[in-house]
Amino acid sequence: MSPWKQLLLVWALAAIAQGIAWARQQRTANAGIVDVAWSFGLGAAAVVAAATGAGAPLPRALLAALGGLWGLRLGLHLLRRVRGEAEDGRYAQLRKRWGAAPLKWLGMFQFQALLVALFSLPFLAVAASPVEHWNAWTIAGIAVWLGSVVGETLADRQLARFRADPANRGKTCRDGLWRWSRHPNxxxxxxxxxxxxxxxxxxxxxWLAWIGPLLMYVFLRWISGIPFTEAQALRSRGEDYARYQRSTSMLFPWFPKEDR
Structure with missing residues (x-):
């Protein structure tokens, strides 16, 4: 299957999945399910790209395993949060403005389906690779995947453990990786x-594979990641989070500064 047909297939499947997630959100009034569907959708997109790609078996097998496991881990982590906590503050703020507004929420969910398609472009590049044998690039790719998934999992667990302690309500997590970055996850x-x-x-x-880190940085840094998360943190934790902002690197881990 050509990459463009693969892209349309991924988009169609993501649109269906997000449509189902939207219908659930209309019943539960918890839009956090959109992130769960996005994560599972991207993991599924990696598997679909690997299954339908025209490349050699090795890169396709690695893509299915690594992309699929990454999406599964992240999706399960987010699903536990959605089931166990109130609606994420970012979406709660939107709900204050939109109310039920089915069409607005549907548009937001379908925009996430479009993002699944865009973020699947690196998967299509890997699925078309003709490389038949292990090489230094392959090993490096696995090493980067392993280090990043372990790091993200550790950051998620450290934050979950901090938030589970009632004594930390209204406080900012500075444990472990969160001492070095405000957003290690x-x-x-x-x-x-x-x-x-x-x-x-x-x-x-x-070249399509570069869309992944470039697009992700843009979204995290300026659009839907850090700006929304930090605005909500300032609303809920006030001066404590403002001090954290002054002392701790925003994204890239670095030595904390003394807050003056």
């Missing part, structure tokens, strides 16, 4: 996309 999420850049070396569409 986002940092490792961004880093993870370089795994597909490395796995796509030798592919006729290798």
């Amino acid at each position: 986002y940092f490792f999420e961004w880093l993870h996309w370089f795994a597909y850049v490395l796995l796509a070396v030798g592919s006729p569409f290798a």
